[in-house]
Amino acid sequence: MFLNFADTRLIEYLPKVIWPALLATLRMLFFSMILGLIIGSVVAVFLVLTSPYGLKPNKKVYRVLDFTINMIRSFPVIILIVAISPLTRVIVGTSVGEKAAIVPLTIAAFPVIARYIEMSMLEVDRNVVIAAKSFGASDSQIIFKVLLSEALPSIVAGLTTTTILFLASTTLAGAVGAGGLGAVALTYGYQRFDDVMMYAIVIILFVMVLIIQGIGELIYRKIKK
Amino acid sequence: MFLNFADTRLIEYLPKVIWPALLATLRMLFFSMILGLIIGSVVAVFLVLTSPYGLKPNKKVYRVLDFTINMIRSFPVIILIVAISPLTRVIVGTSVGEKAAIVPLTIAAFPVIARYIEMSMLEVDRNVVIAAKSFGASDSQIIFKVLLSEALPSIVAGLTTTTILFLASTTLAGAVGAGGLGAVALTYGYQRFDDVMMYAIVIILFVMVLIIQGIGELIYRKIKK
Amino acid sequence: GCSGSSNEEASVEEVTTEESAVEKEPLDLVIACAETTQALVDAVIPVMEEKGYQMTYQMFDNNVNTMVATNDESVDGLFLVHKPFMENFNKANDADLVMMEPHVFAVGMGVFSERYESIEEMPEGASVAIMNDAMNMDRGLRIFSDAGYIKLSEDVERATLLDIEENPMGLNFVEMDQTQTVRSLQDMDAVVAFFSHMKNAGKDFDNYIIRDQRPENYPQGVIVKEKNADAQWAKDLVDAFRSEEIRAFADDYYGGLYEYID
């Protein structure tokens, strides 16, 4: 792949397109990950609580949650965007643009996050849970003070991976006019055969990946032991 | 969302398009996950081996691997497909079609798998590793007989999640003419506004997700304790 | 996915066998297409068969990759994108694709709205959905500039939003996926859309507010590598697309969507 530096509009686009797109990506990623984390944690807690091996086994609730998560995960993101557009319209008033993109991104993210958290909590030493029961910790205390807390490093590692995964997914937000770096790379780089632009954006994405991974590892190390 | 059953070409397409696409998806998913697993495991092993806290700390090797993985993960998949098309041609002789799609899918999958495996291995009880060292287990024995083996349930759970994630990603294989369910949902459903078709395929994908999750959980339960 | 039930696996294999037999005049042809042209290419197969060709097609859902595949000879040719797009691809990738003369047809593009009857009715800062791929963004912008609602800078070949020099109505262009413009009709004041997508969405494509004035600038036709430009099979393929039979099929199937170039 040869890079044609003569034809690129990178310099021109850098402040006018790429910078706002970077901010748009950051905003979308931030809000969808935060919302995904909130919803995902709640769902994970209920999964762990109601699972057959959980603290308050409840087949019905577990099945419903499990089913919902699996269903959402089976949607290709672009189709999810379309499928939930009526919902998106209800929530943010439009199905187009940055705010609208956060809805499907969040909905795509929370099942992944919920599974990660569930998985991490399942790996917590059973004896510690038993000890917590022995002094009368309530279910919610066991979840929050024992399971979530003990699983935290593993959850942080999972969140890092998910965030990086969804950085790439914000690309798809371009489909609904939300802009973002991925969309710029596609529209102004890939579609226009401006390889310099494309790789410049990939490098920006790469730096973002490095930063996310770095922050993730820093937190992991901080909280692990 | 109104579904217009009158206009759908679902019935016509079911045997002619959807069935072969289902098989194509299964093949692509299968091969890219197997290859991704193989490469991902090898990379994970080297990551764990050479990490600063690993068995044979080696900053250079670790940095290179870490860098590569992060770099690949920062490519939006569609750009990855273009970027590596020369490589794809060298490997499978063409840059289009099902076989060709497996290359970028594998390349997108292995870093995710490698991170998952690395993460799971890092969660293994340190004392068990120390015990293995105490009777003179070699580094490779510690990796295979202790770390990988003890982390297996967690790895299986991670692989299940990754497989489901990449089931959705095979959608992108349509971009290189590889077909597959996702591509059919996009081209015949999404792009043609045939919502019935789109949802029919989502239901098929959903069933596949259920099956993958079911198999994953079965294996998890079998090997966990 | 391809249409013929047996095509699916066959097409992939053929691509690989093609590779080795590239020099001799092929009787077996693989033509790349996408959802928009697939039905037409499928209709051409029997016409080509009569001429002694064994033709199959390979379906892509990404326009660029049909050209990549043709250029690296993974397929023999394509019938999908319009000429300026191809030329742009050639320039950027040092490729040597040519669109066979005569061209086949063009598809119209227009501005549609579910809220307003004309551009004039639209308020200051009205939101307008525009396709995010290079060629169609340029084409869409030129609809507005030809109609005098915006002014584009003179010295650009493929205009983007940054090339809008004057925008007296303060139109707020939002870039999005080709079919997504149609889907966002109820969220936007106006959208730029292909007639074909409007039709597929079950909407009336004749109900545009304004349309492009120069569809012939965006002709679609058979695209092959330059070295195949004189090959008989390529000529035969063009003839097949332009045959009365196929014209009739296109009129019937696409309901007047395609405007044949004569």
Next chain:
Amino acid sequence: MIQIHNLYKSYHHSDILKKINLSIEKGEIYGLIGQSGAGKSTLLRCVNGLEKFDTGDLIVEGVNLASITEKELRNFRKKIGMIFQDFALLHRRNVVENVSLPMECWKYDKKEIETRSEALLDLVGLLDKKNSMPSELSGGQKQRVAIARALSLNPSVLLCDEATSALDPNTTDSILKLLADINKELGITIMVVTHEMSVVKSICDKVAIIARGSIVAEDTVENIFLKESLALKDLVGQELISVPENQTVIKLAVRSTDIDKNFLWKLASENQIKFSIVSANIEQSKNSRFGHLYISVHNHEVDATQAYCEANGIQYTLVNTCGKGAEIDVS
């Protein structure tokens, strides 16, 4: 008060506890001893409601665990402290945070949590390690954190599963003293699972021996050790003793009363029996002083010794009667 009636529990297809019957008075320190794998930990976990049992009744502090609701169970457990065999500390909380956890769960005042956990850590001698993580502790230090944690809620019943197994004798003594003091001052009931007989002797009032899931002996500490039932022999094993030639070893079970009556002096001075001590173990237990004494006497003095013992009401056993020096098993 803990009452266990016909308690039965199985895992998969194997019986772990078979018709256990036990009754422990309020304020008693009750020892539970038995071979590895006998079911001690399982029984203890049943008492806490941590392990469900198949049939039988288990009444602890007036609560019948066979029919307790989830809600009651929580409040019930507040009163039952437990020290686990494997410590079960939270890996991600430091020492003081581990000790605080139960109090946090019961919404103690912040200030109180702080002062109380520091006081407890001081009691177990770990105040200087209060900010260490469990992974930075030695085995015994971890165990002491677990002890402090179990005491944090002022339980009225304390279940100790080998609570001093990782501790040196002196630290063990101080922990036992701590437990005994708590028992005396607050009248809490303590169940002690241990394999250290010295622990049983030093703090327990009563003791039960559990073997393969059944209670095979139960009595006061003094009786259990002096009667030396088969069950106890099975548990503590046989000691090899070498017997001098022409000598007979006689084992004397002695109690405080015998000791007070200078029985050994009388044997030597009044009866002129020339004994020699082979092995001796007389200890101060919680309530009295008792133990065993193995003496050897010349074969022809055996009868006289026997007569002396019978006259003075001293329990005795002839360990061997053959004349040749030999290694024999004595218990």
Next chain:
Amino acid sequence: MIQIHNLYKSYHHSDILKKINLSIEKGEIYGLIGQSGAGKSTLLRCVNGLEKFDTGDLIVEGVNLASITEKELRNFRKKIGMIFQDFALLHRRNVVENVSLPMECWKYDKKEIETRSEALLDLVGLLDKKNSMPSELSGGQKQRVAIARALSLNPSVLLCDEATSALDPNTTDSILKLLADINKELGITIMVVTHEMSVVKSICDKVAIIARGSIVAEDTVENIFLKESLALKDLVGQELISVPENQTVIKLAVRSTDIDKNFLWKLASENQIKFSIVSANIEQSKNSRFGHLYISVHNHEVDATQAYCEANGIQYTLVNTCGKGAEIDVS
């Protein structure tokens, strides 16, 4: 042979081991005792090369660990078995697979692995649990698996970190006998970290006391326990003994030789001293029989008793001389 010279190790900023000097002969069973947190486990892990030390030399079986290469370390460790305080079993392997692991790592023949691991499980009494997972075992059962695993490679040095702490006395005895037999037959060197003095007495040849990272005493088992240095007192603590009115408690340290000479009988019959036994602990250790005897005599017989002891070379200590019945500390 293990030679430790000026070994120093710290974590973060605190010294854990300070200038340790030790020398253990080939075939010796060496006890290491000390308070919880003293540094015993750390020292043991240093001997195995599992823990790096800051300065000093550590020569084990001719290999200096201060300058060993990775490769040598692996082969070195094959010869050094270790039983961990926290067992460190693999959770996902069953009992027999855990025992087999070291042999698998050293590429033993499949058949041999099978027969050997079953034989080892038989030795530790767990053959019936061979297919159980560690999570289904009791504390003592886990420990026995760890013991079997440590023995699987026929090590020439065995490091035991509280290897019997979770075992009942009888099982402990059988494990100790097993270790003693292996030691005798194969001449392997064994380092035993324990807090059970009975373990030290029953199998160790020599013993060192470690306190706050330093060796504070080292001698043969008999000397360590009879001399009762301050270090030992610190470790095993003080025993409370009640002294009768007008009586003095005298503590006698007795050895096999004294025992053979009927010293107690002589005291009573030849010297007519009316003693009473307060507390006694005379045990069979690995090589001899020794222990302590606390007798109380009337205050005016103290001098005579002292004279008798001196005449017969019996070590003695007056524990109290005041006349009132009181609780005093004796060691």
